[in-house]
Amino acid sequence: MRLSELFAKTERRPPKNEESKNAKLLEQAGFIQKLSAGVYTFLPLGLRVLNKIENIVRGEMNKAGGVEILMPSLHPKENWEITGRWQAFDALFKTKSNFGGEYALGPTHEEVLYSLLKKHISSYRDLPVYIYQIQTKFRDEKRPKAGLLRAREFRMKDLYSFHANDEDRDKYYEVMKKSYVEIFKKLGLAAIPTTASGGTFSELSLEFQVASDAGEDTIYFCKKCNLAINKEIVGLNSPKCSNCAGPTKEIKAIEAGNIFPLKEKYANDFNLNFKGEAGKEKLVSAGCYGFGTSRVMGIIAEVMSDEKGLIWPNEVAPFTLHLIAVGESPKVKKAGEKLYADLIARGGEALYDDRAERTAGEKFAEADLLGIPLRAVVSEKTLEKDSVELKERNSETIRLEVIKTFLEKYDK
Template structure:
């Protein structure tokens, strides 16, 4: 992609209202634009990152055999009345049609997925089963801040599982979802900490996947011996670790990137989602739900991987692999290299603009693509280019015909 023709402009001006690191760098870097508090537009560069995050999540969901679905955002009011959440869920957006209908704007989808499952789940033979979707959610948050970390409109993957017994749910939760989630976060470059949290009214505990960052909105406690972690909301000081028996807790700030929940029969009872068991009896289906905030994960990645100059993307979610910079006098050679990188199937952003080297370097640091390749009259003299990793200080000269090898 030639930068001169790309729908991208970086900005030297810090966003006025939001001082969180992800908002600053993503807005200045031309990834996103703030439309209003908690609502962002994704420009081409940002959409590429979001799609890479979501592709990783999708691949791992498909690997565990969940079917991808797509539920609407307009929900019938009746469904939310059935569960009693129409009047009690404070972040629920309500939409009045002129044609005397009333809708909830989906903040989560238990109220739709449960009745939907009735058409598919009738017998124990239909269980276990799981479906997921990746889509936009809406929450009428009192305060939406911290860039992509807390939005009124945001992207989320939500998985729902259906089981014949609590034992089967527990097994799916621990041996299917937890490993899949840890794999997803690892692929995103994030070390996620599996953390006990409040289970609300359905269950003793839920679990969160927390990433340690200074700007995190959650306080968690990690056992230094066995690495068990608890959210502050379920933590009692001076209590032994329920896992290893020690009491060496370390307090830290973290940001939640996923949470998983045993719903048990909470929603299946509301919607009368039952199955016929082997003995012929009707039983409520046991359910679990499992979320990952994909746009939030994008924000957390920036909070975690940056320096004072800009973002340092992990390769797996970087918008491009190479940022190719031509300096004045080497345009022809840079253009040739761009073509040959494209032909090798490498994702390249090519800064072909007629601006100063300093401006190109500053933009490249801000945008944070993993490899910077500089073609200048000086490097061409040596039939070379300069390659610098965004995550490292030094650079090296590499012969033009060895570039592909040196990127392995």
């Protein structure tokens, strides 16, 4: 993509109406734009990052046997009354039809999925099933001041697994745990599996926490085992690590994902049962596996950035290469255009700063702000050696590389 085609402009300074680092950076760099507190538009670069995160998550869910669907956001009041959450769920947005009927705006989808599955599950032969969606969710947050970390409208992957018994559910829980570890590895994000409270559903859940001072959670972290326990379920003092019995450190962290057994709670509410092998009716046992895809975009901005701007991991960067032509001589312009065309022809993902009206300094500063992993510059000087000047966003080292060699890396 050419920067000249990108309507979304960067700003010289962070926005004044944001408190959080992720929102300041992402807005200044033109990835997102605030509509109102906790409600953001994903601009072209931001949408590309979000799509990449969601495709990584989708790939791992598919590998784990997940089947993708898309559930609605308008949930009938009746469904939420069945679970008692029409009243009990604090952050529920509600709306009314002019023609009768009320809806909740879906913040989670048990109320929809359990009622949907009554048609499809009747025998042990119908189990297990693993169903997920990647979708927009709504929560009436009291203080939506943390940018993408705590928004009123946000994107999320939620998978629900349904089983004939608890053993099978526990087995799949381990499968999902591995999927989550794999997702964070692909995202290039260090996540700490953290034992936490299961809320109303179960004794325990497993959170994937990312260490950050911006976090709302306090966890006791064992670096050696990469494990932690959430402060909410321990006493006052730092506990020993549950694995190595070594000391833990108290740190702030942001929850990026959360998996926990729903057990038979909603199956009981919706009377979702099945005929077992012996012919006896049983309630379906379930697990729930959430992952905040837009929140993870915010987390990456929080923990992977410096005073100059964002630093995207390669796998989720909006583009993998930021190409800059410096100088307005016909020779440089022609070389820049040719290099861009050659990259695109090879399937490279390049953002090309082809704008004539900016100085080299402005272009470099903007490249740092946008945080694309690799910067390639063509100028009179580099062309003397048929080369591009390469610099990784995450390093100060600058090196020349012959254009031909550089392009060969993009050969399919």
